[in-house]
Amino acid sequence: MANTNKVVYVIDDDEIFHFIVKKMFGLQGWDVVVNSFLSAEDAIEDLGSFAELPCLIILDMNMQRMNGWDFIEAYRELKQRTQQDVPIIMCSSSMNIQDMEKVKRTPELMAYITKPLDRSKMKVIEEYL
Template sequence: MGETKLMYVVDDDEIFHFIIKKLLGQQSGYQHTLDITSFHSAEDALEQLRIPGAPLPALILLDVNMHSMSGWEFIEAFRPLRPTLPQEIRIIMCSSSMDVRDMQQVAATPELSAYLTKPLDQSKVKVILDALG
């Protein structure tokens, strides 16, 4: 096995956390060990990213619509933090929204590597694994 890759799942839906862990746990042939940390709020994930010396994720899977802080608000708060971090963190936004405005906003947001719609399937899981490297 290769190195361990850390991934944050930031979503206020407990069922989504279960599903993503199940889907990613079933992947055979992935060369790295995957460590998934769940956050039910964007604020908690940001707080973790701000801890000096804490392990940083290679990827954040971020929901658009959450109760207290949206995925878009997370991106705005992450933007000034990003240059202070010792490694690049890819962000994939994940939502059940097919709203054209969201798609346009994704295209205009350089912090985002991809936008995936729920429910996830094997082709979308491949996008996540490819982003992890």
């Protein structure tokens, strides 16, 4: 069971996905605040403000302008300043083997889950809360 006041960032350009994530978190009974970002740029800006860092980031791979990989590049620079690591789970509808291999080679990424979310994928998320 997650502790109170935990914040999870969901970075995805699909508003329906944000709705589903919040619904799934609610169904799990997790006391977690979900901050939704429809663009990676907005999330980086928020992280850069040195507000309290989230306990987890759920990141979409394919977004307009700045995609998930671009976000990770920007996040690495931020991480050096904050000296804190936030686990990132990449979430995508892509089943591309190259993408999955790239995830394994990316130290910031703890896991790769495919859409749509289901109970087993929520268990993966729970491991990092």
